[in-house]
Amino acid sequence: MTPILEVDNLTKRYGELTAVDGVSFQVEVGEVFGLLGPNGAGKTTLISMLTGVLPPTAGTARIGGHDIRTAMDRAKQINGLVPQDVALYSTLSARANITFFGQIYGLRGQALRDRVDDVLRIVGLTERADDRVETFSGGMRRRVNIAAGLVHQPRLLFLDEPTVGVDPQSRNHIFESVTQLNRERGMSIIYTSHYMEEVEMLCSRAAIIDQGRIIALDSVKNLVALLGGGVIHVGISHADEALLAQIAALPIVQEALPLNVPRDDEDTEPRTDGAVIKIVVEPGQDALVSIIGLLNAEGVTITSLEILNPNLESVFLHLTGKKLRD
Ligand SMILES: Nc1ncnc2c1ncn2[C@@H]1O[C@H](COP(=O)(O)OP(=O)(O)OP(=O)(O)O)[C@@H](O)[C@H]1O
Numbered sequence: 001m002t003p004i005l006e007v008d009n010l011t012k013r014y015g016e017l018t019a020v021d022g023v024s025f026q027v028e029v030g031e032v033f034g035l036l037g038p039n040g041a042g043k044t045t046l047i048s049m050l051t052g053v054l055p056p057t058a059g060t061a062r063i064g065g066h067d068i069r070t071a072m073d074r075a076k077q078i079n080g081l082v083p084q085d086v087a088l089y090s091t092l093s094a095r096a097n098i099t100f101f102g103q104i105y106g107l108r109g110q111a112l113r114d115r116v117d118d119v120l121r122i123v124g125l126t127e128r129a130d131d132r133v134e135t136f137s138g139g140m141r142r143r144v145n146i147a148a149g150l151v152h153q154p155r156l157l158f159l160d161e162p163t164v165g166v167d168p169q170s171r172n173h174i175f176e177s178v179t180q181l182n183r184e185r186g187m188s189i190i191y192t193s194h195y196m197e198e199v200e201m202l203c204s205r206a207a208i209i210d211q212g213r214i215i216a217l218d219s220v221k222n223l224v225a226l227l228g229g230g231v232i233h234v235g236i237s238h239a240d241e242a243l244l245a246q247i248a249a250l251p252i253v254q255e256a257l258p259l260n261v262p263r264d265d266e267d268t269e270p271r272t273d274g275a276v277i278k279i280v281v282e283p284g285q286d287a288l289v290s291i292i293g294l295l296n297a298e299g300v301t302i303t304s305l306e307i308l309n310p311n312l313e314s315v316f317l318h319l320t321g322k323k324l325r326d
């Protein structure tokens with residue numbers, strides 16, 4: 001079967017800055033494909049080119065076989081876009097907003113009304129359909145935005161960070177909608193996020209984008225397996241080269257490095273104690289006992305201990321040396 005999306009060396013330059021740098025990948029019909037990258041990675045720029053919002057500088061893509069440089073009108077009938085920034089008329093009802101988007105796609109009369117009812121149901125807003133959008137929470141507005149992107153029954157839906165700034169209830173609704181659209185209606189979905197756990201939960205495959213380039217692309221399972229084992233962060237009173245070398249020499253340890261990346265999210269306490277070392281261990285091994293044993297034997301005080309199971313977050317950190325969220 002023709003892939004629903006074939007991206008071929010797609011590039012966008014803004015003067016000196018290359019926002020999307022020769023990106024190529026394919027998405028098969030029926031996939032939920034994750035695009036993962038930090039702020040400024042080029043995710044929105046990539047999606048904007050694929051949906052006809054921005055012209056590419058170089059390269060191209062085909063959507064359902066239609067080249068976006070020569071047949072964007074055809075591609076747009078297949079595509080649905082839920083943009084990162086919510087664009088709605090706040091003084092109009094949810095129903096009126098979605099109806100407006102349906103009209104843009106040429107829907108009229110009963111067919112339009114049926115479609116609007118259907119997408120309101122999908123995003124769980126049937127009961128609030130006739131209320132003005134200005135009375136909605138941020139999460140509900142985002143769900144209206146999703147409904148607007150769905151009204152013309154796209155075969156390929158682009159969701160650009162759909163859960164940013166969204167309350168937990170709306171977030172769950174969005175996850176359910178994505179799963180339902182994919183499983184029950186066979187919709188292919190490109191899901192952009194910098195929340196690893198969302199991509200791990202929703203997507204079969206994912207591309208990790210950094211500075212406009214794809215730095216890894218595989219099944220979520222294989223991406224996580226890339227890292228091999230787990231990562232242990234040990235806070236100790238003092239670390240020197242000799243100690244790091246001793247830890248690294250333990251049979252189950254792959255590497256031991258002083259941690260020089262910024263500490264976790266803002267909600268954790270800033271670290272005031274000595275050094276933190278990052279220890280990468282082999283898969284399926286209980287490394288902790290021997291690491292603690294070694295530190296004890298050396299008379300080193302352990303001030304903190306954090307065991308990070310391999311996940312996309314640690315894969316990203318491993319590949320780029322950066323945290324995904326700043
Ligand atoms: N109109 C523009 N003019 C100049 N530079 C731009 C323009 N739009 C985006 N950029 C730059 O292109 C790069 C990629 O931006 P983009 O919005 O695609 O990133 P993103 O991955 O969507 O980030 P975020 O997670 O913050 O939404 C950034 O360096 C950004 O500053």
Ligand SMILES: [Mg+2]
Nearest residue numbers: 043044045084
């Ligand atoms: Mg963006």
